[in-house]
Amino acid sequence: MSAAAQDIATRNAVIARAIIYAVLILFAVYYLLPLYVMLANSLKPLDEIRQGNMLALPQEWTIAPWLSAWSTAQIGVQPTGLKPYFLNSVLMVVPAVAISTILGALNGYVLTKWRFRGDNIVFGLMLLSCFIPFQIVLIPSARILGLLGLAGTVPGLVLIHAVYGLGFTTLFFRNYYEAFPNELVRAAQIDGATFFQIFRRILLPSSGPIIVVTVIWQFTNIWNDFLFGSSFSSVDSIPITVALNNLVNSSTGVKEYNVHFAGAILAALPTLIVYIVSGRYFVRGLMAGAVKG
Amino acid sequence: MSFLQIRNLDKSFGATRILKDINLEIAEGGFLVLVGPSGCGKSTLLNCIAGLEPITSGDISIGGRSVAGLHPSKRDIAMVFQSYALYPNMTVAGNIAFGMEIRGVPKAERDKAIREVADMLQIGHLLDRKPSQLSGGQRQRVAMGRALVRDPQVFLFDEPLSNLDAKLRVDMRTEIKRLHQRMKTTIVYVTHDQIEAMTLATKIAVLKDGVLQQFGSPAEIYNNPTNMFVADFMGSPAMNLLSGTIERDVEGVKVSLARAHGEPLKLAISEPNGLAAHAGREVVFGIRPEALTDPDGADRNARSIVEGDCLIEVVEPAGSDTFAVTRLGGKEVTARLRADARIQAGQPARLAFNLDKAVFFDPQTQARIA
Numbered sequence: 001m002s003a004a005a006q007d008i009a010t011r012n013a014v015i016a017r018a019i020i021y022a023v024l025i026l027f028a029v030y031y032l033l034p035l036y037v038m039l040a041n042s043l044k045p046l047d048e049i050r051q052g053n054m055l056a057l058p059q060e061w062t063i064a065p066w067l068s069a070w071s072t073a074q075i076g077v078q079p080t081g082l083k084p085y086f087l088n089s090v091l092m093v094v095p096a097v098a099i100s101t102i103l104g105a106l107n108g109y110v111l112t113k114w115r116f117r118g119d120n121i122v123f124g125l126m127l128l129s130c131f132i133p134f135q136i137v138l139i140p141s142a143r144i145l146g147l148l149g150l151a152g153t154v155p156g157l158v159l160i161h162a163v164y165g166l167g168f169t170t171l172f173f174r175n176y177y178e179a180f181p182n183e184l185v186r187a188a189q190i191d192g193a194t195f196f197q198i199f200r201r202i203l204l205p206s207s208g209p210i211i212v213v214t215v216i217w218q219f220t221n222i223w224n225d226f227l228f229g230s231s232f233s234s235v236d237s238i239p240i241t242v243a244l245n246n247l248v249n250s251s252t253g254v255k256e257y258n259v260h261f262a263g264a265i266l267a268a269l270p271t272l273i274v275y276i277v278s279g280r281y282f283v284r285g286l287m288a289g290a291v292k293g
Numbered sequence: 294m295s296f297l298q299i300r301n302l303d304k305s306f307g308a309t310r311i312l313k314d315i316n317l318e319i320a321e322g323g324f325l326v327l328v329g330p331s332g333c334g335k336s337t338l339l340n341c342i343a344g345l346e347p348i349t350s351g352d353i354s355i356g357g358r359s360v361a362g363l364h365p366s367k368r369d370i371a372m373v374f375q376s377y378a379l380y381p382n383m384t385v386a387g388n389i390a391f392g393m394e395i396r397g398v399p400k401a402e403r404d405k406a407i408r409e410v411a412d413m414l415q416i417g418h419l420l421d422r423k424p425s426q427l428s429g430g431q432r433q434r435v436a437m438g439r440a441l442v443r444d445p446q447v448f449l450f451d452e453p454l455s456n457l458d459a460k461l462r463v464d465m466r467t468e469i470k471r472l473h474q475r476m477k478t479t480i481v482y483v484t485h486d487q488i489e490a491m492t493l494a495t496k497i498a499v500l501k502d503g504v505l506q507q508f509g510s511p512a513e514i515y516n517n518p519t520n521m522f523v524a525d526f527m528g529s530p531a532m533n534l535l536s537g538t539i540e541r542d543v544e545g546v547k548v549s550l551a552r553a554h555g556e557p558l559k560l561a562i563s564e565p566n567g568l569a570a571h572a573g574r575e576v577v578f579g580i581r582p583e584a585l586t587d588p589d590g591a592d593r594n595a596r597s598i599v600e601g602d603c604l605i606e607v608v609e610p611a612g613s614d615t616f617a618v619t620r621l622g623g624k625e626v627t628a629r630l631r632a633d634a635r636i637q638a639g640q641p642a643r644l645a646f647n648l649d650k651a652v653f654f655d656p657q658t659q660a661r662i663a
Contacts, residue, residue: 183378185344187439191392192366201391205382 008224026125027081027121042261047252049185049257058168058169065258069266073259076246078252082234082263085243091154092239093270096161097218098151100282104169105207109169109199112177113187124173134227137164153233160232169214176210177203212281218272295478296321297342297447302332302351303502304341310505311337315351319496322477328490329500330526335483338500342481343449344368357448366392371440372385375456377432379418379424379439386411386420389439399401410438413472430461436470454489464494487527491515499523523660524579524652530629534580536656537621541572548578548653550621553604558579558621560646563597566663568653576662577654578622582629584650590631591645599646603628608638617642 041049042065045057071081104122110116111123141153141160150156180203188198229239236244244267248260295318304312312334320381330536344365352361360368360409379388387427390403390411398406411417414434433453440448453469454462469525470493473480484490489512490497499514499522507519518524524532526649537550546565550558562568568576584592591598603619603626610616615630619642628644638644653662 082662181376181378183374183376184341184380185370186365187374187378188380188391189345190370191374192364192395193391197395201317202380202382 004198014076038261038265042258043131044258046254046256048155049218056183065256066262066266067257068256069263072248073256073263074250075243076250076252078120079166082240082243082266083246085238085240088233088237088243089240090270091218092157092161092237093222095253096158096165096222097215099158099162100165100216100218101211102278103166104171105173105211107170108173108175108177109203111174112180113182113198113203123170126167126170129164131169135165137172141228142232152237154231155226156232157237157239160228161218161225164228165218165221168217172210172214172217173207176207180206184268201272210222212278216274216282219245223271243267295319295499297325297344297352297481298325298352298354299338300352302338302341302353303349304337305349310503312341317477317498317505317508319481321479322358324473324480324482324493324495326488326490326494327481327483328497328501328526329483329506331485332502333500334503335485335500339372339449339451339483341482342447343370343372345420350359351421368445370449371443371445371447372451373436373440373453377436377453377456379423379432379435381424382483384421384423385416385427385435386445388435388441389606390449392439393445401487406442410442413441414438420526429457429596430465433457433465437469441472444478446479446480448480450480452483454484455486464663469493488529491527497527499526501526502606517661518579518652519661521577521579521654522597524654529582530582530616530627531623532579532652533585533586533621533622533626534577534579534654535626536545537576537578537622538575539568539571539573541569548576550578551623553620556656558601558603560601560648562648562651568660568663571662573651575656577659579652581618581644581650582627585628586645586647587628587630587634587636587647588643590634592647592649597645597648598645599648601646602641603644605610605636605638605640617644619644 037054040057041054043063043066045060045062048056069082069229071083072079075082075225086278107126108155111119142263145151145156145160148159150159154261184202185198188202224241224244225239226241229242230245233239233242246265247263297317297319299315299317300600302312302315303310315338317325329335329339337346341348344360344363344367348361352359354360355368355370379385380391383391386407389407391532393406407420408417413604414437416431416434417436418634419431419435420428424435427435433456436453450469451631454465454479457465464658466489469482482489482493491514493511494511496508497514498508501522507514509517514523514527519535520533525534535550537548540559541550544561547559547571548562548568550560552558588600589597604624605617605619605620607618608615608619610632613632615632615634616622616635617628617630617634617636619626630636654660655662
């Protein structure tokens with residue numbers, strides 16, 4: 001190739017790269033814009049929003065809308081802010097995620113390392129639960145919660161979410177453990193380790209990536225859930241998603257958009273943090289077996 | 294007195310019979326090798342001995358005690374796996390000590406045992422590493438260390454060398470043999486490599502399709518195969534198996550082998566044993582390459598050596614020997630000649646058949662005739 005031709009080729013490569021970056025930046029801006037609007041407007045007094053320029057930075061910076069959203073805003077009939085509901089959500093999410101993850105891991109362990117007759121049918125049935133729409137199980141769930149005396153309580157929501165998440169967590173762990181060498185389990189059996197010792201000492205320490213995937217998945221789904229939250233909660237067990245709705249839809253007084261924006265960000269914050277902290281494991285874990293074959 | 298005894302063992306997965314009526318026994322301190330092609334059931338048999346697979350019927354006893362219903366950890370065995378099966382989250386020391394830890398052996402005692410085994414296998418400098426930081430050969434040693442530290446009644450090896458490169462495999466083979474001579478513990482060893490079987494074993498069991506083909510010392514298996522499968526499977530290059538016809542005339546019994554050109558080659562058999570009964574019938578004539586050589590290289594102690602001219606098709610010098618390919622009975626036949634034997638491809642050469650070592654099979658049943 002001549003020097004001139006090589007120069008042209010190099011220049012073309014630079015141009016192509018520039019176009020790629022331009023498009024990428026454009027999309028990044030496009031996706032970040034809503035977050036920017038929310039953030040910018042949550043830090044403005046209400047008057048500035050009313051003037052109509054949603055995209056402008058605040059002229060007068062204030063955190064009052066955040067404080068209001070957190071502790072004094074009118075939620076339904078109570079002026080409590082989102083705080084108690086945020087707490088409800090934490091009390092619901094943490095046990096639900098923990099229970100469904102631990103049971104999913106045990107299920108995956110049994111379904112791959114302690115195979116029994118009909119195990120694939122059991123697994124198939126559990127998979128089926130991933131595809132059942134939430135709405136179908138509402139009435140049976142309500143009946144069961146009623147029978148258990150858990151209707152309208154946080155433990156009731158924990159139970160519903162843990163059970164509903166089990167299909168997914170089992171799928172994740174089963175596929176991950178499917179690729180885990182059987183010979184390790186056999187070696188541990190010869191070493192005399194029991195069912196739970198093998199699980200705790202051999203499998204769990206190698207399960208980091210899939211635990212992260214499951215926790216993120218379950219945390220996001222349960223935290224963001226609205227349907228179960230609105231169906232099965234009573235006044236003092238309302239999760240934050242439902243509370244946010246009540247905040248935004250309060251029909252009395254003026255619409256405090258800045259408070260609504262702040263409240264929406266507050267409600268989304270935990271999932272955002274979970275993603276930022278462990279997001280890189282998420283992709284790695286998904287690659288490591290959850291969606292493989 | 295047999296130490297490990299397997300009686301009438303059957304193993305089925307669903308409707309498929311994997312192992313059919315296996316009977317084996319090995320004396321204390323013996324080295325039993327289970328050999329056969331892949332899918333023959335040898336690893337399943339080992340897993341049955343280990344207790345990792347339940348048996349369908351029959352019995353397995355170790356040291357006079359039936360272990361058929363016992364959990365793997367209660368059988369007083371230790372196993373080395375093909376993939377080594379080292380616990381990836383534990384250090385080498387942790388791997389070796391895991392079994393003792395589970396059994397509740399005190400820490401000081403564990404450390405002492407780890408040190409002893411590490412010294413024996415020269416892995417003392419690796420004790421703090423994770424398995425992922427080890428080479429294949431080192432992992433192999435650690436896997437053996439984990440087995441050795443148990444000091445069991447029987448060691449079980451499941452194709453332990455198959456993941457190593459050729460040179461390392463030979464080194465480790467020698468090491469396993471040395472270890473066995475030193476420990477004098479009974480070993481059951483699975484391999485598909487017939488050379489490993491020959492070099493290591495005191496007894497070999499050849500399996501095919503879940504059926505025990507032959508059980509005997511390496512020399513018995515090699516020199517007196519009971520059927521064509523064993524004859525073909527053991528030995529490298531493989532035994533020549535060619536079709537011939539038994540003829541009987543006033544001079545005695547002969548085996549006639551078709552040659553590519555000219556008259557068939559007729560080899561007089563001085564000790565026909567049962568062969569006379571097969572006169573006029575087709576048989577399979579089996580002769581190992583080393584029993585078919587140049588006349589000067591033939592075994593001087595052999596009782597019946599018959600010479601014949603054969604057309605050499607290909608000459609393959611291998612350094613220590615020269616292999617010559619000729620054609621007899623419609624099949625390629627490999628002869629093993631001295632390195633400096635003067636032969637040329639395309640020329641006839643005189644070959645000496647050591648008929649002491651020749652074997653005959655029935656072409657239908659594939660069983661040994663003589």
